[in-house]
Amino acid sequence: MRAASIRPRLELPDPAVARERLKALLRERSLREGVDVVLASGKKSDVYVDGKQVTLEGEGLLLVASLILRQMEGERVTAVGGLTLGADPIASGVALLSHLAGRPLRAFLVRKDPKTHGTKRSIEGGIGREDRVVLVDDVITTGGSVLKAAEAVRAAGAEIAFVSVVVDREDPDGAAALAPLDYRPIFRLSELRTRP
Numbered sequence: 001m002r003a004a005s006i007r008p009r010l011e012l013p014d015p016a017v018a019r020e021r022l023k024a025l026l027r028e029r030s031l032r033e034g035v036d037v038v039l040a041s042g043k044k045s046d047v048y049v050d051g052k053q054v055t056l057e058g059e060g061l062l063l064v065a066s067l068i069l070r071q072m073e074g075e076r077v078t079a080v081g082g083l084t085l086g087a088d089p090i091a092s093g094v095a096l097l098s099h100l101a102g103r104p105l106r107a108f109l110v111r112k113d114p115k116t117h118g119t120k121r122s123i124e125g126g127i128g129r130e131d132r133v134v135l136v137d138d139v140i141t142t143g144g145s146v147l148k149a150a151e152a153v154r155a156a157g158a159e160i161a162f163v164s165v166v167v168d169r170e171d172p173d174g175a176a177a178l179a180p181l182d183y184r185p186i187f188r189l190s191e192l193r194t195r196p
Contacts, residue, residue, distance in 0.1 A: 010100035022063040029053040051138025065093035081108035129157035143177035
């Protein structure tokens, strides 16, 4: 006997309210200005955004997931995911919230390197030719993580609906790299900065 699916219903937070609260959380927990850091891209910066300080916390993840689900309204999407590690909590949060909202999606994670044992998969969560996906990430500078995920998704035969990111650092290299994709950041760095 197959177990019945549990389908509780949840109303998504108002998008304007969710966006303002997320902005406050990002400024409080993720944004560091006046620092000297080297980013994953190898570039130096005086501002650092640690998106995981928000996406690995309950309220922050709820806000991010709800805003990404709102971006998907009217789109045919079957799955959400991206390159591990920035995409991991976001993809899982969106999948969970989509189920609670009554429009279930699957999550998938793209490994940085394929497994060297077992199935030798590059993607966990399985996607294929029938899938139309949204790629997610917490912070984008040059777009390298998204492009690596996009390559794996296309190799699996899936179609990319669009890319959603919590914070776009507004790097010109990132803008050029992501130009061929439908790119929908929730925030641009200039919207979060408190210093000129």
